[in-house]
Amino acid sequence: MFKMCSVVLLTFVVVRSAYAVVPHTHKIVESVVAPSEWINVGSAPADHIIPLRIALPQANFAALEEHLYAVSDPAHERYGAHLSKAEVEALVAPHPDSVSAVDTWLSEHGILNKRMLDTTFKIFKHKKHGDEIVRTTRYSLPPHLHPHVELVQPTTLFSRVRRRREAVHSVVQAYPRDVRSAGTITVTRSDGSTMTVDASCNATVTIACLRQLLNIGDYRASGTNGNQIGVAGYSEEYANYEDQQIFYRDQLPEAVNSSFTYTLVNGGKNDQNFNSDEYQDDPDMQTVLGLVFPSPGTFYSTGGKGPWIEDSDTPADTVAAYGAWLDFVLAQEKLPQTISTGYESHEQTIPEAYARRVCAGFAQLGARGTSLLVMSGNGGVGDANGDPRTQSCWTNDGRHKRQFLPAFPASCPFVTTVGSTMYVPEVATEFSGGGFSNYWNRPSYQNNAVAEYLTKQLRGTYAGLYNPNGRAYPDVAAQSINFRIAIYGELTAAGGGQQATAAFAGLVSLLNNARIEHGKPPLGFLNPFLYSSGLTALNDITSGSAQGCGTPGFSATAGWDPITGLGTPDFSKLKDLVLAL
Structure with missing residues (x-):
């Protein structure tokens, strides 16, 4: 997803409150107005750390898309001939020039110097809910890097999580x-x-x-032929083991005492506390497993938030960390x-x-x-x-x-x-x-x-x-x-x-x-x-x-x-x- 072939997947940057002016070496990548629901309450502490994801262009994505349609079209001679993990990664790997350019840029700044983005991070507080986040309203990169970087986040993106x-x-x-x-x-x-x-x-x-x-x-499905199903969960919503057993006792007695695999992604949790009020993925797991039993099932509990630009009508909404989940699953040999x-x-x-x-x-x-x-x-x-x-x-x-x-x-x-x-x-x-x-x-x-x-x-x-x-x-x-x-x-x-x-x-x-x-x-x-x-x-x-x-x-x-x-x-x-x- 945001990987650079194992190079700079996640870069940790120390935020500095002093504004670094380098107008001759940087060009604005993105500039936004902070949503009205977020108030600037001051500069971020100089020692605050933000994990930044730097996404490099996928040089041969057009070729991947051609392969995708070929293996998915019943009329094509290659129907069903899916690609391996290695074959897909070779197609979406960034161009070596992009990797080299970004590596050099990061090395020049020692990763710790905020001039690398020519910006100042501030603390923003949500008017209604009181959430505080560290963001900026614009960031820049040297012009020669613009063709080599698709995005750097979280920088200009303001988000809240609203559960389902x-x-x-x-x-x-x-x-x-x-x-x-x-x-x-x-x-x-x-x-x-x-x-x-x-x-x-x-x-x-x-x-x-x-x-x-x-x-x-x-x-009926088989439980031993390798067929599997997964449910992707986000936003601190979980699947509960005991609820699954209650469901089985009610509708599928032969499945009682069977369970599912719980996989934690990006800081996700396995919260089994009935007082948590966070089990809105229960229905999903119960429905899919009720239909496919005894095929194995996996619940992915993915933590974190994805980037978000607020609506004027809906300032709070689900912000699923799709990128973090994709990073994880695409790194697996078997899906x-x-x-x-x-x-x-x-x-x-x-x-x-x-x-x-x-x-x-x-x-x-x-x-x-x-x-x-x-x-x-x-x-x-x-x-x-x-x-x-x-x-x-x-x-x-x-x-x-x-x-x-x-x-x-x-x-x-x-x-x-x-x-x-x-x-x-x-x-x-x-x-x-x-x-x-x-x-x-x-x-x-x-x-x-x-x-x-x-x-x-x-x-x-x-x-x-x-x-x-x-x-x-x-x-x-x-x-x-x-x-x-x-x-x-x-x-x-x-x-x-x-x-x-x-x-x-x-x-x-x-x-x-x-x-x-x-x-x-x-x-x-x-x-x-x-x-x-x-x-x-x-x-x-x-x-x-x-x-x-x-x-x-x-x-x-x-x-x-x-x-x-x-x-x-x-x-x-x-x-x-x-x-x-």
Whole structure:
């Protein structure tokens, strides 16, 4: 991710309060205005230490991207021939000139001299919450270094962490279980086929319900063939062992006394204290492991914050340390074939250089054969953590322009983004995130599907509120509300985009298990397959809309739409397709 082939991964710099003026040798890289929520309360102590990450350009990323699409396209002769760790690292290694230039620069300054960035760090205090951080509003580098350094952080980036639990609980409260729950319901699929689902799944979604809704049937994973699944957790939110056992006793007795691997990343913790009020990754782990048992599972507890530019409307939000997590997992020789993560932020609050670097790291995962599933969001077309029915949406670039707010990492073209559905038959939820990126152009694999939606369905509606040329999301969807899970030692209900993502990830892990059992490589990056031959195994969702920004938002329609994507998966059909590849 931010490595320089084992050279200067993390540089520790002593902050000096004296301003170093070197106008003839430095040129500004970035200059910002501190967000109004942060107050400058004075110079940082001269002995304060900040760990700086210096990111060098990945010289051959274009070649990596070509490899990624080749091994992910079912029509390509190289489909499934994923790259090794060493092959990927060779492609993304910085140019030797960049390494040499940065090494020389650091050596000249002894790393301890603040003139290296020609800046002064200050202490900023958050008005409402009282948090204090050490930051600067601008930094510079010698002009000859600009082609060799993508970013240096944390410097100009102001951040706070808002955990997921508010969004999770609001989703549960917004959808009372007052629907038909007795008998059975016959569901007609997109292809005209029918399936029968227990009506109780309308009110409470269990693993048994998911197996019906996803048409998994009696298929079971192996615990010994090497298939694995991972869940990436951030923001001091954890998975609890005892909650997992309560869940198993309630829904999967054969799994009782089995567990998962807990991996700590970047100062992450394994907090098992029921009083911590920090177990919002419990639902994710319970859902994925409930579907894939006995395949092994890993929970990554990642500490730290990622860089952040505040919104005027949402000064506090989830700030996931994606870069730190990627540094860790990409350094491993073996990776889970499937990984789920249920975190998101407004795309505009993630500095574009950092977002692009993280997205490039996700591409490395895909090239190595890992399927990464991320959620589309819980705020419709706007606020990632607010009520989609009442939010207003504004840009944070100084223009204060009304605009739909795409989410990250949902908007990265190298991940599979999952939208939200509910009830039986399934309809889109009004909180399901969806939209169009302002950072990435639409990838070729979704050109036909999205172009048809824009010309035949949207037809100019909301012009100016979104980027019609941007990467569109979500790609697919799954059930998202009234999941029966265990938190804080008790069975309760949970819901949100993270549940849909976990459910879809569990299904993908079962598909990977089937391929491994037949001597085939894992699926890796899913989107080229889903937008081509995989379409026939997805059930189109045509009812429901995602509200937000003072508008009715996008509606689910025939074909791809920016609320449920291509639709919900049919495991049995997908299994037949992926085994034929």
